[in-house]
Structure formats: structure tokens, C-alpha cells
Amino acid sequence: MYSMPLQHKLLILTDLDGTLLDYFTYSINQALESLELLQELDVPVVVVSSKTRAEIEYMLNISNLSGIFASENGSAVFIAHDLGLKFIQTSYVSGSFSVIQLGQSYARIIDTIRQAKVYCGADIRGFADMSIKEVARITGLDIEAAERAKQREFSEPVIFNGSREQLIKFQDFLKESGLSWLMGGRFLHVLGQCDKGLAAQIIINLFTLNFPSTPWKTVGLGDGPNDIPLLQTVDVPVLVARPDNSYTELPTELNSRVIKAPGIGPEGWNNAILQLLRKGVLL
Ligand SMILES: [Mg+2]
Structure with missing residues (x-):
């Protein structure tokens, strides 16, 4: 010391x-x-x-x-x-x-995204919906690295395809459910309030x-x-x-x-x- x-x-x-x-x-x-x-x-x-x-x-x-x-x-x-x-x-x-x-558990995050997707009607794809190969293709990571990226514990990166109104509905639903979201380099990240x-x-x-x-x-x-x-x-x-x-x-x-x-x-x-x-x- x-x-x-x-x-x-x-x-x-x-x-x-x-x-x-x-x-x-x-x-x-x-x-x-x-x-x-x-x-x-x-x-x-x-x-x-x-x-x-x-x-x-x-x-x-x-x-x-x-x-x-x-x-x-x-x-x-x-x-x-x-x-x-x-x-x-x-x-x-x-x-x-x-x-x-x-943050919150991955199971809770995924469950809330599924509900929010129904609520806003947009096309939303997260890592949980993708194979390791697809994650590799979208991120530019190699297969081993994509496998590590899929070992998620507390948050989900998603690709959001929808209107501005649908995005606002999606974000409102997350907020109401006690979750938050932010924009990363490639994805919209859904996570706890952290x-x-x-x-x-x-x-x-x-x-x-x-x-x-x-x-x-x-x-x-x-x-x-x-x-x-x-x-x-x-x-x-x-x-x-x-x-x-x-x-x-x-x-x-x-x-x-x-x-x-x-x-x-x-x-x-x-x-x-x-x-x-x-x-x-x-x-
Ligand atoms: Mg960065």
C-alpha cells in the first residue's frame, strides 16, 4: 500500500x-x-x-x-x-x-422483448433468434468469437426494423416493464436500468x-x-x-x-x- x-x-x-x-x-x-x-x-x-x-x-x-x-x-x-x-x-x-x-437476467430481458414485439408490431431480431453463423455474419466476428458474443447474461442486442412510431411503442413498453435500451455501434441494446x-x-x-x-x-x-x-x-x-x-x-x-x-x-x-x-x- x-x-x-x-x-x-x-x-x-x-x-x-x-x-x-x-x-x-x-x-x-x-x-x-x-x-x-x-x-x-x-x-x-x-x-x-x-x-x-x-x-x-x-x-x-x-x-x-x-x-x-x-x-x-x-x-x-x-x-x-x-x-x-x-x-x-x-x-x-x-x-x-x-x-x-x-442489470436484469437474460431470461427476463428476452421474455419482455417478445411481449414488446407483439405490442409494437415491428420486425425485431435479437441474438436469441439468430444462429452463431448469423451473429458472425452480422457482426463480422469469426465463429468462435460469435459463440462468445452469444453467451449473454444480462442484455440483448436487437436489430429493429419498423417505423418511428413502432420504435417509440417498443421503447415505451420496455420502460413500463422496468427495462431500458440504448444505441450501440451496431445494435439497439435492451438491458436493465443500468x-x-x-x-x-x-x-x-x-x-x-x-x-x-x-x-x-x-x-x-x-x-x-x-x-x-x-x-x-x-x-x-x-x-x-x-x-x-x-x-x-x-x-x-x-x-x-x-x-x-x-x-x-x-x-x-x-x-x-x-x-x-x-x-x-x-x-
Ligand atoms: Mg463502442
């Missing part, structure tokens, strides 16, 4: 798809330079993603990311046992993790509780509307460019303090982190 007053220590919270990973290829390669530097500096990189636990665990095995992460758009926070951290929230044990569930901001706050509190004398400076990186609550929760919000080189529109307050990373997805991620470290802004 640190006992002396320290300069700021970085804590990085990041989206994956379209941010740390390339939107089309899901490659992390363009961010490797800064990731290696962060590893040398012992800076935790925490994933806060719409991806499933199975997908994120796979990422943890192939790159140096923290054993703490949030899955399915903030539906749950996972804390690896071997980190030996204490936390105050109610949790359950699953494999080598403690799980703090913030978001990346709440999950990020729990993770930040976890670091504050376990390392009380460390003045954490939090950096959040994202690319889409579902990252706005995450960006609003951190000290230094960073937005990377989308594949067409544009940036997601942000609320005015956030827009005035966000750093727009030069570069699309992982290239922007890399550039932003390197620039911040070089400027000494964060150390």
Missing part, C-alpha cells in the same frame, strides 16, 4: 468495440504501443464494454487488461478473486470472479476503497452514445473518431471538456494516451 502522498495515478476505463478495438476487424494492434507503456507504468486498464463476460475474459487472456471489468453495457461488474480486493456491494461468486449484478456510468462509478469506488492514499485520476475512452455515461463519470473524458472520421454528438457540458482523440478507434486511443502522457497532463 502507498503511504506517502503521491502524484496522480491513472486509472483507465475503456470501451472496446470501435474504441480500443477496430470497428470492423476487432483488432487491438493500433493501440499496442500505448498499452505497453501503460503496463510499464503499472496503470490499470479496465474494460467497460457492451461485450459479454465470455468475450471480455477472452480479451483478458490475450492482452494485459485489468481483472476488473464491466460487461453488457454496465449490467455487471466482475472482480477477479486473485486481486484480493474488498468491496461493499452485494455480489455472487462465478468461476474466479465476484459478480456485482446491476449503464456504463454506474458501473464505472462502482469500479472507481473500488479503487478508492482499496488504495485510499492514491489520488486516482480517471480517464474514460469511448466512441458511441452508449459511452456518454462513462465519459460523464471520469475526470478526463476521451472520445475517439468513428470509422467515417466523425465524432459522436455529446451533451453540451460533456462536449466542453471532452478530448477528441486524433484518429479512428484504436489509433485515436493510442494517440490520445501517448499525447496525454507526453504532455505530462496525467502523471
Whole structure:
């Protein structure tokens, strides 16, 4: 444990798809330079993603990311046992993790979507309706990755084909049922009343509780509307460019303090982190 007053220590919270990973290829390669530097500096990189636990665990095995992460758009926070951290929230044990569930069960989500579909009359297809092959085709993931993406616990990505009126009816039904929805990079995600901001706050509190004398400076990186609550929760919000080189529109307050990373997805991620470290802004 640190006992002396320290300069700021970085804590990085990041989206994956379209941010740390390339939107089309899901490659992390363009961010490797800064990731290696962060590893040398012992800076935790925490994933806060719409991806499933199975997908994120796979990422943890192939790159140096923290054993703490949030899955399915903030539906749950996972804390690896071997980190030996204490936390105050109610949790359950699953494999080598403690799980703090913030969202609703997948069975409840699927059941509500089925009812909402009848209510609004639109053509709605979720991962539960698709084969692994179809998920692979639509997402551009390979078969093994699509299989991990289908291992859902708390949320459902759907493709919505319908009118604006039907969409409003669909969303109203979800709201009445105690669920929420948000737009991701490719899908409309149906989930419990949770978001990346709440999950990020729990993770930040976890670091504050376990390392009380460390003045954490939090950096959040994202690319889409579902990252706005995450960006609003951190000290230094960073937005990377989308594949067409544009940036997601942000609320005015956030827009005035966000750093727009030069570069699309992982290239922007890399550039932003390197620039911040070089400027000494964060150390
Ligand atoms: Mg994204």
C-alpha cells in the first residue's frame, strides 16, 4: 500500500468495440504501443464494454487488461478473486470472479422483448433468434468469437426494423416493464436500468476503497452514445473518431471538456494516451 502522498495515478476505463478495438476487424494492434507503456507504468486498464463476460475474459487472456471489468453495457461488474480486493456491494461468486449484478437476467430481458414485439408490431431480431453463423455474419466476428458474443447474461442486442412510431411503442413498453435500451455501434441494446456510468462509478469506488492514499485520476475512452455515461463519470473524458472520421454528438457540458482523440478507434486511443502522457497532463 502507498503511504506517502503521491502524484496522480491513472486509472483507465475503456470501451472496446470501435474504441480500443477496430470497428470492423476487432483488432487491438493500433493501440499496442500505448498499452505497453501503460503496463510499464503499472496503470490499470479496465474494460467497460457492451461485450459479454465470455468475450471480455477472452480479451483478458490475450492482452494485459485489468481483472476488473464491466460487461453488457454496465449490467455487471466482475472482480477477479486473485486481486484480493474488498468491496461493499452485494455480489455472487462465478468461476474466479465476484459478480456485482446491476442489470436484469437474460431470461427476463428476452421474455419482455417478445411481449414488446407483439405490442409494437415491428420486425425485431435479437441474438436469441439468430444462429452463431448469423451473429458472425452480422457482426463480422469469426465463429468462435460469435459463440462468445452469444453467451449473454444480462442484455440483448436487437436489430429493429419498423417505423418511428413502432420504435417509440417498443421503447415505451420496455420502460413500463422496468427495462431500458440504448444505441450501440451496431445494435439497439435492451438491458436493465443500468449503464456504463454506474458501473464505472462502482469500479472507481473500488479503487478508492482499496488504495485510499492514491489520488486516482480517471480517464474514460469511448466512441458511441452508449459511452456518454462513462465519459460523464471520469475526470478526463476521451472520445475517439468513428470509422467515417466523425465524432459522436455529446451533451453540451460533456462536449466542453471532452478530448477528441486524433484518429479512428484504436489509433485515436493510442494517440490520445501517448499525447496525454507526453504532455505530462496525467502523471
Ligand atoms: Mg463502442
